[in-house]
Amino acid sequence: MDVETVTANAPFAIRAYSPEALRHALKKMYLIRKFEEGAEECYTRGLIHGTMHLCIGQEASSVGTCLPLADDDRITSTHRGHGHCIGKGADVAQMFAEFFGKESGYCRGRGGSMHIADPSKGNLGANGIVAGGIPIAVGAALSAKRLGTGEVVVCFFGDGANNEGAFHESLNMAAIWSLPVVFVCENNGYGMSTSTRRATAVESIATRAASYAMPGVSVDGNDVSAVAEAVHEATERARRGDGPSLIESMTYRWRGHSKSDRNRYRTKEEIAEWQARDPIPRFAEVLVEHGIVTEEEVAALDADTDREIAEAIASARTGPDPDVGELLRDVYTEVTA
Amino acid sequence: MSATRELSYAEAIREAMDMALGEDERVVLMGEDIGVYGGAFQVSGDLVDKYGEERVIDTPISELGGAGVAVGAAMTGLRPIFEFQFADFAALAMEQIVNQAAKVRYMLGGSVSVPVVMRFPAGSGTGAAAQHSQSIEAWLGHVPGLKVVQPSTPEDAKGLLLAALDDPDPVMIFEHKVLYKMKGPVPEGRYTTPIGRAAIRRAGADVTVVATSLMVHKALSAAETLAAEDIDVEVIDLRTIRPMDRETVLESVRKTGRLVCVYEGVKTLGVGAEVSAMVAESDAFDFLDAPIVRLGGAECPIPYNPELEKAAVPQIPDIVEATRDIVRGRV
Numbered sequence: 001m002d003v004e005t006v007t008a009n010a011p012f013a014i015r016a017y018s019p020e021a022l023r024h025a026l027k028k029m030y031l032i033r034k035f036e037e038g039a040e041e042c043y044t045r046g047l048i049h050g051t052m053h054l055c056i057g058q059e060a061s062s063v064g065t066c067l068p069l070a071d072d073d074r075i076t077s078t079h080r081g082h083g084h085c086i087g088k089g090a091d092v093a094q095m096f097a098e099f100f101g102k103e104s105g106y107c108r109g110r111g112g113s114m115h116i117a118d119p120s121k122g123n124l125g126a127n128g129i130v131a132g133g134i135p136i137a138v139g140a141a142l143s144a145k146r147l148g149t150g151e152v153v154v155c156f157f158g159d160g161a162n163n164e165g166a167f168h169e170s171l172n173m174a175a176i177w178s179l180p181v182v183f184v185c186e187n188n189g190y191g192m193s194t195s196t197r198r199a200t201a202v203e204s205i206a207t208r209a210a211s212y213a214m215p216g217v218s219v220d221g222n223d224v225s226a227v228a229e230a231v232h233e234a235t236e237r238a239r240r241g242d243g244p245s246l247i248e249s250m251t252y253r254w255r256g257h258s259k260s261d262r263n264r265y266r267t268k269e270e271i272a273e274w275q276a277r278d279p280i281p282r283f284a285e286v287l288v289e290h291g292i293v294t295e296e297e298v299a300a301l302d303a304d305t306d307r308e309i310a311e312a313i314a315s316a317r318t319g320p321d322p323d324v325g326e327l328l329r330d331v332y333t334e335v336t337a
Numbered sequence: 338m339s340a341t342r343e344l345s346y347a348e349a350i351r352e353a354m355d356m357a358l359g360e361d362e363r364v365v366l367m368g369e370d371i372g373v374y375g376g377a378f379q380v381s382g383d384l385v386d387k388y389g390e391e392r393v394i395d396t397p398i399s400e401l402g403g404a405g406v407a408v409g410a411a412m413t414g415l416r417p418i419f420e421f422q423f424a425d426f427a428a429l430a431m432e433q434i435v436n437q438a439a440k441v442r443y444m445l446g447g448s449v450s451v452p453v454v455m456r457f458p459a460g461s462g463t464g465a466a467a468q469h470s471q472s473i474e475a476w477l478g479h480v481p482g483l484k485v486v487q488p489s490t491p492e493d494a495k496g497l498l499l500a501a502l503d504d505p506d507p508v509m510i511f512e513h514k515v516l517y518k519m520k521g522p523v524p525e526g527r528y529t530t531p532i533g534r535a536a537i538r539r540a541g542a543d544v545t546v547v548a549t550s551l552m553v554h555k556a557l558s559a560a561e562t563l564a565a566e567d568i569d570v571e572v573i574d575l576r577t578i579r580p581m582d583r584e585t586v587l588e589s590v591r592k593t594g595r596l597v598c599v600y601e602g603v604k605t606l607g608v609g610a611e612v613s614a615m616v617a618e619s620d621a622f623d624f625l626d627a628p629i630v631r632l633g634g635a636e637c638p639i640p641y642n643p644e645l646e647k648a649a650v651p652q653i654p655d656i657v658e659a660t661r662d663i664v665r666g667r668v
Contacts, residue, residue, distance in 0.1 A: 074413070107446035115444040124412060125445050129436050135402045136437065139409020139417075146365065146391065147414050166432070169402025176397070330447035331481050333505035 010290055013225035016232065017067065019292045025067055025224060026287055026298070029059040029280045030305040032083040035092050036255075038309045039082070039099060039113075043259065047317070048099045052113040053080040057222075057254035060279035061186050062087035064227025065154060065249070068235050074122040074140050074153045076133035079114050080186075080253070081126035084156050089121040092309065096316035104319035110330070122151075130191075131157060131164035134183070138170045141179035141244075152238045153181045154231070160191025162205045171212040171246065180238035182231060183246045186221060192257045193265040209246035221249030222279040225286065251279075341492075341522040347380045349491035349523045350456075350512065353498040354381065354418060356527060358388050361416060364502065367394045367407050368420030368456075377422045378458055378517050404430035404455070408438045408507075411453035416502060423469045424457035424511060431476075438507040439482030453508075454501045460513040460551055460601055461650055467638035470646075472602040474511045474549075478578045478611070484508045484532055485579040489553040491521040493576060496530025503529060513551040513601075535582035537589070541571035544595040544664050547586055547612050549575045552599040552651060559656035568664050578608050586612060587621040594626035595663050601650045604633025627663045632656060 007015060013022060036054045043052060055062065062083030066075070069088070077084040085095060090106070098105025098116055106116045117125030124140060127133040137155030144151040161167050162185055174181050185205050189196055202208060209216025215237070219226045227249055234245035252274035256263050263271075287293045293301075344352065357364045370377060372385040372395040385393040396403040400421065407419035421427045427434065438451050461470035478485045484506060488494040494512065501508035538553060539560050548556040553574040560570035571589050575581065590596050596616055598609030609631035616622060616629065632651040639649050662668050 076409075105446070107444060107448075110446050111444040117445040117448060119448050124409075125441070125449070127437075129432060132405075132432065132437055135405020135433060136409030136412065138402070139406040139411070139415075140413040142365075142406055142410045143413035143415045146410075147363075166401050166405060169397070169399035170405070172397060173399065173402055173406060177394075330443050332484075333442065333447075333450050335505065 011225035011286060012229035012232070013067065014286070014290045014292070016228070021067070022287055022292050025063050026283055026293065027301055027305065028063045028086055029283060030302055031092060031308070032059045032062060032086045033280060034305050034309045035082060035086060035095070038313055039096070040255070042099065042313060050112050051258045051260070052099070053258050054255040055080050055083040055253060057274060057279070058186060058188060058251045059083055060224045060283060061221040061227055061249040061251045064224040065156070065184050065231050067224070067228040068232040069152070069154060072122055072149070073151050073235070074124055076124050076137040076140070076153070076155050077126040078133065078156055078158055079126065079128055079130070080158065081116065081156070082113070085116050085118060085123060085126070088118065088123045090116065090118045090123065093312035093315050096312050097319045100316055100319065101321070102316065102319035103322045104316070109322045131161035131166040133157065134161065134166050134170040137181055138174045138179060141174060141181035142177065144180050150239065151180070152235045155181055155183050157183070157185055158191065159185060159187040159189070159196045159200065159205060161185070162208065163199055171214070171244070174244040175212040175214050178241065178243035181244045182234040182238060183244060184231065185246065185248045186251055187248050188251050188253045190257070190265065195265070204248060206246060206248040214244050214246055216246040216248070218248040218250060221251030222277050222282065224279065224283045339525045341524045343520045344491050344523040345518050345520050346491045346494050346512070347378060347517040349495040350380050350498055351382050351384065352523070353495040355384060355387070357418070357499065357502050358384065358392060363414060363416045364418065365392045365394060365410070365415055366418050366420065367396055367403060369396055369398055369422045371395060371420055376420060378514060380420070380517070400426050400429035401433060405433040405437065407453050407455070408433050408451055411451045412441065412449050416452055418454045418456065418502070420456045421458070424459035424473050425468050425471045427457055427473065434477065434483070435480050439480045442506065443482060450505045451507050452505050454498070455507070455509050457509065457511045458514050459511045460515060461639045461646055462515040462551070464641065464643060464646065466641040470639035472511070472634060474578055475602045475607045477509050478608065482507065483579060484577065485511065486532055486577045487511045487550040488576065489516065489550050489574050491519065491523045493530045495523055496528055497532065497576070499527060500529035500532050504532060508532065511550065515551050530576070533577045533580045533582060535576050535585040536574045537571065537585065538574045539570065539572040541569040541593065543569040543593055544597060544660055545571045545573060545586070545589040545593045546597045546599060546656065546660060547573045547575055548599040549578065549608055550601065552601055555651065555653050556599050556656055558653045559660060562657050563660055566661065568661060570660060575608070575612070581611065581615065583615055586615065587619050590616050590621040591624045594624050596625070596629045597632065597656070597660050597663060598629070599632045599651050599656055601634055603636060604631055605636060607633045609633050627666065627668050630659050630663050630668060632659055
């Protein structure tokens with residue numbers, strides 16, 4: 001087999017992105033996985049209060065979606081949003097600082113796990129309300145169109161959100177105004193305990209796109225390349241001024257909905273089956289196969305990320321606490337004369 | 338200030354929106370039937386002809402989504418003015434107003450502002466019954482992160498809208514539907530009416546009447562009647578209910594020693610409850626010569642029958658009677 005044949009048959013991501021970008025994508029997947037594991041451990045040890053929603057198992061969906069995006073493209077995220085933040089370039093130490101409620105965190109300790117935003121990287125923020133970010137994403141796309149910025153907005157939401165009114169109203173408006181927004185539904189099979197099958201009238205959420213006269217595709221959300229290809233096509237369409245698209249990214253969360261979950265609505269076998277389709281080794285194998293990285297480099301990446309997460313946790317814990325005297329700060333914008 | 342002319346309240350709002358659209362490319366109007374129809378109350382009028390459908394945007398009948406689009410647009414560089422066709426319909430959009438617009442700045446640690454302006458045609462008196470007549474300003478007045486104003490005159494309707502557009506935070510403007518056709522002097526050119534500042538509409542020595550929106554006019558009529566009985570009423574137009582102008586109210590009560598609150602929203606847990614508590618918790622309490630009296634909306638939905646509808650909100654004779662009683666020591 002000659003090199004050109006290999007290239008033509010290679011997965012989209014291999015053909016579309018530089019080796020450096022691909023290595024970086026793999027690195028981000030490890031970062032998300034180990035970030036979540038680190039957060040879980042900190043929670044278990046009582047270092048983090050509140051609750052959190054982990055996206056272990058969904059890393060390909062976050063990373064594959066963000067791979068085609070430029071820095072100034074925007075995203076809106078969800079309660080299960082740590083992967084989206086890291087995918088869009090957030091700093092893990094600053095994220096941990098937020099979990100620890102520190103002044104040095106992304107939200108100065110006011111938001112916690114469910115509200116991390118990083119406007120400098122185009123991340124308009126996670127959202128504690130299911131479907132809360134969907135109309136906001138359409139608004140950001142309206143700004144992009146009116147102001148002629150050329151930006152595309154990617155709107156992450158889960159399968160649960162597809163039954164909210166905000167989802168339907170938003171897709172309709174994005175379509176009638178032909179706005180540059182890509183709706184990425186991460187279908188992990190369950191809205192908390194209620195399966196998509198029990199809660200959603202259609203078999204595939206992607207088919208709901210037809211109601212709003214936009215393309216809708218369902219992709220393997222555990223395959224970075226498949227996700228990136230669909231998002232790439234959708235963002236290109238959006239940039240051409242041809243309007244929105246809906247992508248359903250089929251994936252699975254390994255952990256429970258949140259820390260209160262007893263996992264009584266799904267079987268161990270089902271979880272094990274999805275764990276066997278772990279998106280991280282799967283992407284690593286593709287990169288090794290195409291000579292982008294060696295197995296040794298993957299092992300080194302893995303180990304480096306462990307170190308990076310440990311350091312991020314250690315540095316985040318030493319950050320300054322918010323001053324209780326500043327409780328009311330940022331309720332309103334302070335206007336300087 | 339520059340020359341004034343007579344404009345209706347609706348015309349004054351339109352003039353403010355016209356100026357804003359003309360001055361600032363980032364300003365867009367959004368709402369149901371605000372384009373070629375001109376708005377349910379003809380507030381946007383012909384602005385679509387001047388600025389086009391790209392800036393005077395007819396939304397589908399999607400209050401939640403539409404309000405959310407305005408919030409997202411405000412977070413990313415536009416200055417949307419979102420019109421609810423009726424204030425009542427904002428109930429469909431409370432998620433975006435209360436959970437998003439009001440909280441985004443705080444919960445993101447100050448990294449994003451939401452400079453959205455929302456307009457709410459509110460109040461009873463039009464025979465539109467329970468779902469098109471409510472005064473829901475106190476709902477939103479309860480939410481930190483929002484600013485809530487209730488202009489009572491054409492001059493303030495223009496000035497508060499321009500102030501709202503200058504403000505970096507979400508400002509909710511409650512406009513009384515009965516006021517839309519009321520005329521009054523409006524200065525030409527650009528000016529702003531400060532948010533958070535009440536206005537003394539009539540100075541008086543015997544009793545303070547704190548009123549909002551349409552009730553300001555009813556209170557002024559009542560004050561004229563009472564003047565003939567030698568009762569000197571001070572009428573304060575609250576104008577903003579969040580943040581409330583504490584000093585103007587307290588100063589007046591220290592002077593008169595009596596307080597009547599008049600507002601159209603349901604009496605219980607309403608604006609008057611807050612004004613009363615503000616006085617009761619302050620040194621002005623020591624100046625009170627009589628219990629505080631609240632006149633608010635009845636504890637029922639707004640009914641259709643005209644006589645029932647009138648009975649559901651304070652009317653001029655109610656204000657006259659309550660104010661007379663408090664001054665004559667009959668409370």
